[in-house]
Amino acid sequence: MAVTALVGAAGAASMFELLQLSPPGWGANLLRGLWNSILIACGAFGLGIGIGTLGAFGKLYGGPVVRDLLAVYTTVVRAVPELVLILILYYAVTDAVNQTLLAFGYDRIQISGLAAGIAVLGVVQGAYATEVLRGAIQAVPAGQIEAARAMGMPPGLLARRVTLPLMLSNALPGLANLWLVATKDTALLAVVGFGELTQETRQAAGATKAYFTFFMAAGMLYLILSIGSGWLFARLERRARRGQPELHG
């Protein structure tokens, strides 16, 4: 008994040592990885909402060509696994770009992991966001949009002042889901060697053989991120629902 307790205590001590911020601890690496993950998730989510807003308005009000193109986009992107898309962009597209550059006598370029990550996950998020926002816009009472048109509001202002704020309360639960997916999809970038949280964790665990310690720590960081964003989205949703009576019972 005494021996196990001793080993346990020694284990706990070394665990905290390993997670310390300064070497020999790997805590700083993990936090740097977390920061990179958040950067990619924010970039991808922002890009996704941008694409999704344009996509949703395009699907609802665009001409037949625009609608067909958007249908192809949302269908293909939502069908292919994110991992495959990441590998396609990171290796296949980089290769194609470099072949082209070489053919014209330029030097090869190296695509930054951060930019590639944001681009790929943003395109994926955009496809899902298009559908979330399209549904949310369709749920806006048509009469309120008509009232704005009847008062001579130009289309851009109408979208910004009426349609978008009204659809936000419908869209936020779906967008909160997308954000959580974005934070976790950043882990897929570990396969192309980008130093986000999962990749940093793998390195730390591999170097110290303390797999349990580091992957538990990484899990905790993802959990904290998700709880924090859950709180933020709940506040946003309360704000977006202003003026709507609450449902009871």
Added chain:
Amino acid sequence: MTRPDGDVPQPEAIRIEGLHKSFGQLEVLKGVSLTACEGDVVAVIGGSGSGKSTMLRCINFLETPSAGKIVIGNETVAMRPDGSPADRKQIERLRQSLGMVFQQFNLWSHRTILENLIEVPVHVLGVPRAEAVARAERLLARVGLSAKADTYPAFLSGGQQQRAAIARALCMEPRAMLFDEPTSALDPELVGEVLAVIRDLAAEGRTMILVTHEMKFAREVASHVVFLHNGLIEEEGPPEQLFGAPRSERLQQFLKSVA
């Protein structure tokens, strides 16, 4: 109600000429012509499906006419051969001069009553905020809703919402008002408070076209009554004549059915 200035002809506010509107195969308006001069209160009555709401909605192009001509003031709306508006800016400008009141109120649910009133004056017409707020507060006092300025629409009764919607339309200082069955969605005991506001507007000589099912009210406030049947004007004239001595058999039947 007769025009306060008797026989002096007033300038035209709204003129519709040969208005046609089809939804697919269904022809809802089959050539309607109508003129409202400044200060006129034109009541449009008719059975459901007679085209009266569609006619009203064509005036500010919420519905695109299939053919015909619409003149607001002395400005003819530019239309393509298929009836669609040729100049979006012109439509927007003309819409700003026509205050529309809907059956379902259509207040913006994410803005308070005061914000609803100043939204278009401030963000579209460029009225300074303080001025728009002062104007809005005056109008809210007039429709008896001063206490509700900071309330969201969902917390008001239907009658209060409709009075707020009328105030919102007035806040743009429109040349004319278009009412699309403003009391049809209201509980019977709330109809009176909305009619009182509209009566008040008619009394101050405001130009309006009013699509309504309230026959007594139409008879009381209108200077001119139009009876639409199957997309055509079946009979029109001063209210005493239309309600007192209807000539067409259909109007007689209609008045009997709503009495």
